[in-house]
Amino acid sequence: MTDAYVAIEGERVIEARARSPGTTRGELVFTTAYTGYEESLTDPSYEEQLLTFSYPLIGNYGVREERFESDRVHPRGVVARELTADVAEWLQDEGVPAVDHLDTREIVTEIRDEGAMKAGIAAGPDATKEDALAELDKCKHMSEHEDIGSQVSVQDTAVHNADGDGPDVALIDCGAKGSIISSLVERDAVVHQLPYDASIDAVAAIDPDVLFISNGPGDPENFEQTGEIIDEFVGEVPLAGICLGQQVVANTLGGRTEKMEFGHRGVNQPVRDLRTDKVVMTTQNHGYTVADPGDTLEVTQRNVNDKTPEGLDSDELDIITRQYHPEANPGPHDSLSFFDEVVEMAED
Structure with missing residues (x-):
């Protein structure tokens, strides 16, 4: 029929x-x-x-x-x-x-x-x-959805695990998956979920131990408000990001992103850690990638198949980002330790 x-x-x-x-x-x-x-x-x-x-x-x-x-x-x-x-x-x-x-x-x-x-x-x-x-x-085209963040972000700040004993995480919600919040809460973090276009004063009022930029849809160049938050706090507050978060961090710190031909979407993407030479399987869902990380960020992980950057770090500025989804759901749990690294970075 x-x-x-x-x-x-x-x-x-x-x-x-x-x-x-x-x-x-x-x-x-x-x-x-x-x-x-x-x-x-x-x-x-x-x-x-x-x-x-x-x-x-x-x-x-x-x-x-x-x-x-x-x-x-x-x-x-x-x-x-x-x-x-x-x-x-x-x-x-x-x-x-x-x-x-x-x-x-x-x-x-x-x-x-x-x-x-x-x-x-x-x-x-x-x-x-x-x-x-x-x-x-x-x-x-995806790049023409200039305010796509407003379609997926919270409108007002929400606090998860308010009584937790872990670090205060300012999560900038560009379209965050629930499992990202759950993964942080499981480590006793207090997660302050803010809109993607939150004011700098709203973030500062939290006095966060780490600034976390979430995943989300669309072209990272259209998240200028999120970039302004990063620019204000980088070097003063540890910074973490997942998927779109990695791309927005890279753009803000002098790098460049580009549209991929058909993207990475699935649960079996192999990623090699350049420091340990270890390969893990990852969950991914993105149509853009970091073409040039700039001079501030070091590429620490790459996709085994097409060599695109999967991890960007800066030891000097306390930055750690991942292109894939460490929280999985669905997918393998090979990279859940990312959240341990984020909490440790915040506590240190």
């Missing part, structure tokens, strides 16, 4: 089956993870994107809220070979269009060959190819 259409750049239209009705648009990307669909779908880093699952059956173990990384589904649309009824019903409740019964192998191959691309989806009994093409025509 064909009652859905996916239109991609070049105006090619793919027929599909509607599992959650509606029209939508976004950057078409894929993840190679074969578990963790709940975590992926609630990851704020997928804001303004259409998420394609390369694994053919999504929904094998149902839907459980305790696995969610935020309070809602963030991809604008979902593409899969087959979605179970549980996942389809969840996406319907969330109002997120979803389609299946199409060749996701072909889509993934096309993204790998051509790069992430704009796309539009039309799904439901009245959907037409023209509807999908109209969504494609209205789709923006």
Whole structure:
């Protein structure tokens, strides 16, 4: 049954089956993870994107809220070979269009060959190819979403583990996964979750032991307010960052970021530590990377496959950032020790 259409750049239209009705648009990307669909779908880093699952059956173990990384589904649309009824019903409740019964192998191959691309989806009994093409025509490039931080960040400061005996962490929320907060709280840190555009006075009032820049969606160059916070406190307060956080730190300290062809999204990305020569498997979800770290930051870890920077450090300024997601969820726990390093850096 064909009652859905996916239109991609070049105006090619793919027929599909509607599992959650509606029209939508976004950057078409894929993840190679074969578990963790709940975590992926609630990851704020997928804001303004259409998420394609390369694994053919999504929904094998149902839907459980305790696995969610935020309070809602963030991809604008979902593409899969087959979605179970549980996942389809969840996406319907969330109002997120979803389609299946199409060749996701072909889509993934096309993204790998051509790069992430704009796309539009039309799904439901009245959907037409023209509807999908109209969504494609209205789709923006990720760099054009200049205020994407406002879509994923908290509006007001929230405090987690207020009675903790560990360091005070000022977490700048650019779209933070819940597991980042949990990983810090498990180490008894007091986490002050602030908006991505928090004022310098708001951060200073916390008198933090460490400034932590979270993951998030979009182009790091569009997080200028976060960069102003970094610029104010670097050298005075230890600094940590994950994913988008690493990119914003690099841009602020004289480095340069760039758009990747199709990004890293999955749970099996190998990363080599240049100091120990040890390789760990990591969870990743990003479409931008640090092209040039500048003179302040040292590249301490690289991706085994494409040599992109995965870790940036500065012993002099007490900075430690990672491009991957040490908190995993989903994914391997090889790099959880990152949070121990952050807490130790704050305490020292």
